[in-house]
Amino acid sequence: MKTNEYIESGILELYVFGKLTPAEEQEVVARAAQDPAIQQELSRIEIAFEQYALAYGIPPPPGTLAGILRETGFGSGGAATDGVTTPGAAPVPPSNSGSWWSYLFAGLLIASAVGAYFYNNELNEREGELTERTEQLATLQNDCDEVRAENARLESTLSVFRNTDYSNIKMNATGKYEENAYIASVFYNPNDRTAYLDPLSLPQPPTGKQYQLWAIVNGAPVDMGVFDTQINTDTLLQQVPYIAEAQAFAVTIEDEGGVESPTLEEMIVVGNVS
Amino acid sequence: MSDSTTTMQAGEEQLVSLLQSRNDKGLILLYENYSAALYHIVLRIVRREETAQEVLQDTFVKIWKQSATYDAGKGRLFTWMSRIAKNTAIDKTRSKNFKASAKTDSMENFVSDNTTFSTDLRLGDSGLRRVVGQLDEKYHEIIDYLYFKDFTQSETSKALGIPLGTVKSRSRLALKALRALLQNEQFTLPLFFILSGF
CATH class of the missing domain: 1.10.1740.10 (RNA polymerase sigma factor, region 2, helix turn helix motif)
Structure with missing residues (x-):
């Protein structure tokens, strides 16, 4: 991976969060040692995160420092400073009295500080805009990758639909489920011996239950496996085992993991191969 | 910077x-x-x-x-x-x-x-927290789960209901946004000390 892609992938952030495997951590350390750009980015991430952690610090209970000093052999020496000082406070310089040149100097300093302030604000604004654009670009790139992957999945689904070698065996609701009008389909291709299941309008199975697909061959059921109905673009079509000479397909509702022979009264849809 | x-x-x-x-x-x-x-x-x-x-x-x-x-x-x-x-x-x-x-x-x-940063933690450095507090809630959340709650990437993805890959990319965006906030503040703080010295 190129330096820039590596940096933008987010792996350095996960390194700082301690979320990488030992192998990935070693890779980060090795790449940072070789590549100054990675090293610099890493320490900027570390500094920013450090500021975050400092901002949300919670002062420990009094007496903690004293305990530490005792255990490290410094005895009672620094106990008095425990929990009193404020980190980051800058000392205030003594104020100047009197002489005219000190006022002049002060005026000049204020004027130049104000100038620098406005110049710097402008600069910060530009940099802020740039960061925002970079973020937008990363987000769009992310979306674009997702859409591309989804498109590839849909195209492969479409290729099944458009392939005339597949016959679409529609399964209709049956038995006690008949009035619900559920439908599902099996796409069946004897030429290259493949089959797909489309769960179409099957509802979520009850908790602890799963759907099981069967082929009927010479009047006997052959197990084609269990499936879930959580339909998203990943699982629009699910490939299922190809069973030769199937005369019909059916779906039953079974305990999770499936059963050896179908529970006929729990048959929800069935369809004959024409 | x-x-x-x-x-x-x-x-x-x-x-x-x-x-x-x-x-x-x-x-x-x-x-x-x-x-x-x-x-x-x-x-x-x-x-x-x-x-x-x-x-x-x-x-x-x-x-x-x-x-x-x-x-x-x-x-x-x-x-x-x-x-x-x-x-x-x-x-x-x-x-x-x-x-x-x-x-x-x-x-x-x-x-x-369930403590979230937006509520009532006792604060170490309130000036810094004012700056960092402007961070978008979803960025606070990802840092909180991954770092402070110590969830794994996949636990975080489940807890927040986002794809696994997004955990990584959102971590990146969170730190970028954080850096932008910190960077914008940097000049004004030392300047304040100069002016308050007179």
Whole structure:
């Protein structure tokens, strides 16, 4: 991976969060040692995160420092400073009295500080805009990758639909489920011996239950496996085992993991191969 | 940015050399600057103040004893220290004592793990927090789950209901947004000190 892609992938952030495997951590350390750009980015991430952690610090209970000093052999020496000082406070310089040149100097300093302030604000604004654009670009790139992957999945689904070698065996609701009008389909291709299941309008199975697909061959059921109905673009079509000479397909509702022979009264849809 | 990075690194080098020369000033300085941040990390894991205090003490003793093994080439001092703090806290939660007392303790003795940053944490550095607090809630959330709650990437993805890959990319965006906020503030703070000096 190129330096820039590596940096933008987010792996350095996960390194700082301690979320990488030992192998990935070693890779980060090795790449940072070789590549100054990675090293610099890493320490900027570390500094920013450090500021975050400092901002949300919670002062420990009094007496903690004293305990530490005792255990490290410094005895009672620094106990008095425990929990009193404020980190980051800058000392205030003594104020100047009197002489005219000190006022002049002060005026000049204020004027130049104000100038620098406005110049710097402008600069910060530009940099802020740039960061925002970079973020937008990363987000769009992310979306674009997702859409591309989804498109590839849909195209492969479409290729099944458009392939005339597949016959679409529609399964209709049956038995006690008949009035619900559920439908599902099996796409069946004897030429290259493949089959797909489309769960179409099957509802979520009850908790602890799963759907099981069967082929009927010479009047006997052959197990084609269990499936879930959580339909998203990943699982629009699910490939299922190809069973030769199937005369019909059916779906039953079974305990999770499936059963050896179908529970006929729990048959929800069935369809004959024409 | 590079100026302040250099300043921060110079400060850190001094601190490390104090520590490595076994000067107790180094230890006290370290405590004053980092104890609150490390205490927060530890408290979120062990969730009991008394235990957290004990873990924090052990952490500082370890930092002191192991300071010679700290290698600035592998990362900043705080990253190194916070790992020691986290590991010490996690070890504590795995100990028999902790498990036994966790069972008998009533829940009120625990710090709620649902604490979010936007609410009522006692604050270490309120100026810094004002800046960092502007961070988008979803970025706070991802840092909170991955770092402070110590969830794995896939646990975080489930808890937040986002794809696994987004955990990584959102971490990146979170840190970028955080850096932008910090960068925007940097000039105004020192300027304030100059002006207030007169």
